[in-house]
Amino acid sequence: MEFTRFCFLVFSIFLLCCACSVHCRFYDYPNVSRFHALSQISMPPSHAPAPASASAPAPAPAPQGAIDDLKNSPKDSAATTFNVLSYGAIGDGVTDDTQAFKMAWDAACQVDSAILLVPNHYSFMIQSTIFTGPCKSGLIFKVEGTIMPPDGPDSWPKGVSKKQWLVFYRIDGMSMQGGGLIDGKGEKWWNLPCKPHKVIFLIPFYKFDFRIFEFVYNVRTSMQQGINGTTLPGPCDSPVAIRFFMSSNLTVQGLKIKNSPLFHFRFDSCRGVHVDSLYIKAPPQSPNTDGIHIENTNDVTIRNSIISNGDDCISIGAGCFNVDIRNMTCGPSHGISIGSLGFRNSRACVSNITVSDSTIKYSDNGVRIKTWQGGFGAVSKINFNNIRMESVRNPIILDQYYCSTKSCANQTSAVYISDVMYSNIKGTYDVRSPPMHLACSNSVPCTNLTFLDVELYPAQGQKILEPFCWNAYGALRTLTIPPVFCLLEGTPQSLPSSDADQC
Numbered sequence: 001m002e003f004t005r006f007c008f009l010v011f012s013i014f015l016l017c018c019a020c021s022v023h024c025r026f027y028d029y030p031n032v033s034r035f036h037a038l039s040q041i042s043m044p045p046s047h048a049p050a051p052a053s054a055s056a057p058a059p060a061p062a063p064q065g066a067i068d069d070l071k072n073s074p075k076d077s078a079a080t081t082f083n084v085l086s087y088g089a090i091g092d093g094v095t096d097d098t099q100a101f102k103m104a105w106d107a108a109c110q111v112d113s114a115i116l117l118v119p120n121h122y123s124f125m126i127q128s129t130i131f132t133g134p135c136k137s138g139l140i141f142k143v144e145g146t147i148m149p150p151d152g153p154d155s156w157p158k159g160v161s162k163k164q165w166l167v168f169y170r171i172d173g174m175s176m177q178g179g180g181l182i183d184g185k186g187e188k189w190w191n192l193p194c195k196p197h198k199v200i201f202l203i204p205f206y207k208f209d210f211r212i213f214e215f216v217y218n219v220r221t222s223m224q225q226g227i228n229g230t231t232l233p234g235p236c237d238s239p240v241a242i243r244f245f246m247s248s249n250l251t252v253q254g255l256k257i258k259n260s261p262l263f264h265f266r267f268d269s270c271r272g273v274h275v276d277s278l279y280i281k282a283p284p285q286s287p288n289t290d291g292i293h294i295e296n297t298n299d300v301t302i303r304n305s306i307i308s309n310g311d312d313c314i315s316i317g318a319g320c321f322n323v324d325i326r327n328m329t330c331g332p333s334h335g336i337s338i339g340s341l342g343f344r345n346s347r348a349c350v351s352n353i354t355v356s357d358s359t360i361k362y363s364d365n366g367v368r369i370k371t372w373q374g375g376f377g378a379v380s381k382i383n384f385n386n387i388r389m390e391s392v393r394n395p396i397i398l399d400q401y402y403c404s405t406k407s408c409a410n411q412t413s414a415v416y417i418s419d420v421m422y423s424n425i426k427g428t429y430d431v432r433s434p435p436m437h438l439a440c441s442n443s444v445p446c447t448n449l450t451f452l453d454v455e456l457y458p459a460q461g462q463k464i465l466e467p468f469c470w471n472a473y474g475a476l477r478t479l480t481i482p483p484v485f486c487l488l489e490g491t492p493q494s495l496p497s498s499d500a501d502q503c
């Protein structure tokens with residue numbers, strides 16, 4: 001018992017010494033909650049010091065757009081986002097938001113990997129505008145909302161060209177993408193008296209698919225000019241919806257666009273164009289509403305898209321080469337066309353074009369090459385491969401007598417067409433026209449046309465129409481359905497070497 005008291009006494013003396021020691025001193029902490037400490041970053045700024053002199057002007061407040069740009073600085077994200085709302089856009093579909101888009105473009109154009117954002121849940125009305133480069137690399141024009149032009153010719157500003165709406169000029173490395181909509185509001189333009197109009201007939205027929213009888217409407221159209229079949233005088237210019245001019249390394253991806261007054265997309269004098277996953281739609285009777293048109297443009301890929309309109313799904317003009325089109329769904333439409341070429345006795349050179357792995361349905365044409373009389377130049381190295389036709393009028397058409405009016409003068413010179421391959425083209429055709437129409441120039445025959453695994457059956461009835469040929473030379477690698485007995489073998493006695501050399 002005495003020993004226990006002695007140990008307790010020694011231990012108490014030890015604790016008292018520690019309490020008085022420097023290393024074990026108790027601290028009196030201030031009364032501040034440790035869960036509500038203030039950061040200097042989030043604290044309000046201190047008051048500005050008094051100016052050195054009364055005459056010195058106070059600094060102007062930063063514009064809202066600049067504040068938003070600062071919030072989205074590259075320090076915070078890999079890409080800087082320029083939201084058009086931050087530059088004054090309203091997005092109610094009525095207010096003119098052109099100036100806000102221009103300001104956002106000018107700001108985004110100066111920053112690497114910038115995103116010009118057209119936000120979702122808004123509709124922006126924009127006047128005819130040219131977005132000019134060059135810009136810093138990696139620019140993205142991201143459309144998540146809706147963009148639309150003024151509603152019709154009467155709403156178009158006076159003194160402004162009616163031939164184009166949104167133009168991208170001298171741009172390199174830009175991507176136009178997003179899940180939004182570009183609404184061309186083309187109906188009032190289509191109804192101009194000068195425009196061709198189509199009368200649509202719906203003709204029912206029965207189709208047997210080995211399991212059920214399917215009731216189908218076959219769309220047939222008849223072209224009329226203006227009101228009551230006449231062309232009336234008056235202004236006729238109509239805007240292309242989206243035009244890229246003298247630009248390179250472009251990507252257009254994922255967009256929906258509808259009802260353009262004229263072409264939906266047009267690429268002029270461009271290089272390195274990649275188009276993917278577009279949805280383009282206009283009524284079958286809408287005139288000249290080509291889905292995608294390219295002119296003097298090379299190194300192009302167009303893929304994985306759906307196009308339904310009143311003219312060509314894709315049209316390839318003069319000066320194009322190295323074009324790869326695949327996995328397209330086209331129709332109702334006028335099909336996929338090379339041309340028209342040689343208009344007004346012009347020179348046209350087109351080469352190395354491939355169209356493959358696609359479907360064309362309920363269209364006036366399938367795969368087409370069309371040239372005017374009187375032109376010169378050459379079309380060569382064309383490959384149409386693995387294409388499904390569904391009730392298409394003129395599934396395979398080569399027309400060197402193309403004429404957009406009732407009559408055109410006969411001329412001797414023509415664009416020289418050679419080295420065209422038609423392979424694995426199968427399906428059904430509209431019986432109003434033969435499944436193959438090969439009308440070559442009298443003076444400049446087509447040469448080296450090759451057919452392999454072509455099988456085309458009538459969409460209605462059982463009578464198979466014979467193909468039509470005129471001055472067309474080539475070979476059948478396999479027996480075609482129907483047989484192309486009218487194709488001439490070998491090569492013609494004379495070839496237009498001088499015209500071909502000019503390409």
